[in-house]
Amino acid sequence: MSLHYCPDCRLLVSHCICAQRPSCVTGMHWRLLMHPNEANKRNNSGFHVQRLLGAKVRRVYWDRRAQQEMATQAALDGQQPVLLFPKHFAVESAICSDSYLGEWSNRPLMILDATWQQARKMYRQSSWLQSLDVWSLPIEQKQAVPELADFQYRLRKNQATTGCSTIETVAFVTHLLGETAIAEQMLNYFELFQRDDNDPSH
Numbered sequence: 001m002s003l004h005y006c007p008d009c010r011l012l013v014s015h016c017i018c019a020q021r022p023s024c025v026t027g028m029h030w031r032l033l034m035h036p037n038e039a040n041k042r043n044n045s046g047f048h049v050q051r052l053l054g055a056k057v058r059r060v061y062w063d064r065r066a067q068q069e070m071a072t073q074a075a076l077d078g079q080q081p082v083l084l085f086p087k088h089f090a091v092e093s094a095i096c097s098d099s100y101l102g103e104w105s106n107r108p109l110m111i112l113d114a115t116w117q118q119a120r121k122m123y124r125q126s127s128w129l130q131s132l133d134v135w136s137l138p139i140e141q142k143q144a145v146p147e148l149a150d151f152q153y154r155l156r157k158n159q160a161t162t163g164c165s166t167i168e169t170v171a172f173v174t175h176l177l178g179e180t181a182i183a184e185q186m187l188n189y190f191e192l193f194q195r196d197d198n199d200p201s202h
């Protein structure tokens, strides 16, 4: 018997959690630059970020053309994204900060939705990414977010650039920038996904 998955939550249809998906209205804009290998991973957490935050998220596959498109779009918007990336791996010429600078407000935040190795390679290969301002997240502050401290999503934890999965990173930033209720909603929803995804009855 073939298994049928819900296209919206990516769980088995019998375990669909779409009815429990919160509507999260965030003031932030996100760009997820996704490595092609992430495309078909059912547990890719960037997918769920887009489902939760809707039109505020642009999710683009990484390739040379996408890089060109994003650079062009950023030029048209007049708004370069701010890249979330560890400063010790950023190029020397990049402007890096541990904190969110006031001048960054209204600019989209960009995450490389990829494993750690892939993300570093994407960054090395792209002069455009290297030209972006970098917010090096103080990830040790994660413990200040109770929902994150308890969060059990460990699938690719050790490989991601920030030491978190993409959805954890987005929730962490959302919390840091004051939208604490949305951060909590996102994590609760994803915990639900993870729990049902690990259900041994599948």
Ligand SMILES: [Zn+2]
Pocket (backbone or CB within 6 Å): 006, 007, 008, 009, 010, 011, 016, 017, 018, 019
């Ligand atoms: Zn569903």
